[in-house]
Amino acid sequence: MLIYIKGLEDERFVRPLQLIANLFFEETDICLENNGRSELEIDIQLVDEGEEVAASAVLLAAGEEYRASYRKAVTVLEGKEHFKQVKNVVSHVFLHVLQDYTKITQKWGILTGMRPTKLLHKQHQAGVPAEEARRKLQEDYMITEEKVHLMERILERQLAMVPDLYEVKEEVSIYIGIPFCPTKCAYCTFPAYAIQGKQGRVSSFLSGLHYEMEKIGQWLREKDVKITTVYYGGGTPTAITAEEMDELYELMYKVFPDVDSIREITVEAGRPDTITPEKLAVLRKWNIDRISINPQSYTQETLKAIGRHHTVEETISKYRMAKEHGMNNINMDLIIGLPGEGTEEFAHSLEETEKLMPESLTVHTLSFKRASEMTLNKEKYKVADRTEVEQMMNMAEQWTKEHEYVPYYLYRQKNILGNLENVGYSKPGRESIYNIMIMEEVQTIIGIGCGAASKFIDRKTGKIEHFANPKDPKTYNERFVEYTEKKINKLNQLFS
């Protein structure tokens, strides 16, 4: 879909308007000059008077006229921040006419970013009264009341769980990436390599990982920086052997400072086919308090279609096995909109979840990530339409409410079905602190291991810098020393 925007000349508008248009149509392009090929034309008039900005939009299609206008006082008179505020005014009228034209309401309004709750935290931290913050989100960003309410509930739970959320920047969290899985799932873009027959590669990867842990641990001790949470992800961290896991956690206790006072240690045991009594015993031995066992769906055909080579029964039996081994904080992930699934299959997944009642349940909405098998062969995978996806999301909301789960984090992704979101629910008090840290970007997260992304956060300015370790084990094995050094240099700047 090519949309011609008449009346705007500044190229900086193209990208934000394209992101908004993508919420309505597939693969939109925006042009500011008429090349005679556009399928839709929107006339936008902008009057920037410095302290006040006004915009109006007119969309003419099939003999109908759609109009919108919006006026707003701006607080910054020049530079980037000024443009941001002007852009919001333009986005406002653009979204408005597209909503009227398509009859689709975008519940997140003009927001296209990943972390909507950060906006609310910003207001809360600045002491803006709740009523005013709510009004701002609804008026300035056109977020619906329903989503604003969701954000408010999440903020409340996050602050209950981490009362020092705005001060926790003095500490860090650690993410440890283990890039192996039994097989690769069709929708996956994580660094995940099928483990069979790659034992040599696994052990050289683990020696690189041990090196990184030692160096980072040493730095934390020297600088006296505390660890808030540790998260083992990947891949599937339980894809390695019980002995390798045992060695890894032993090392963690040895090299990281004060492991006993770390608030939470999570291990993703995502794929049920990797869980064994021996591995569960190792997790217990090292007081790992939270694991994730991910069904994604309780319909066998779906699991087959997405390349998860485990059975529904296995998910259930491994969950029960984990409980018997004393795991008392288990998260389970479900995905809405998997190929071939509609409300019936999702209702079945919720019924099965009800039999297990894990401490937390993360509800993802399928997103077509660019490099995944599923996106590359999109025509092979039939997925539910927007209305049905929304119905499933409502079912999840209703189910969690009835079973006394609370939402405690959310994030959005590009190309997510129905422009919805992923929501983490948990029993009150069992919220994952790491998930809160990563979503709200309140502290530095040091990524160790393959594909691990570090997020360095300046404690004064809040500026975020990303740094990624190599994704494939071969490059990682060749270059982990250099990558560790770079991270330590960055940490020295931040914590000097």
Ligand code: SF4
């Ligand atoms: S188990 Fe998770 S990390 Fe591994 S291939 Fe599947 S989705 Fe990717």
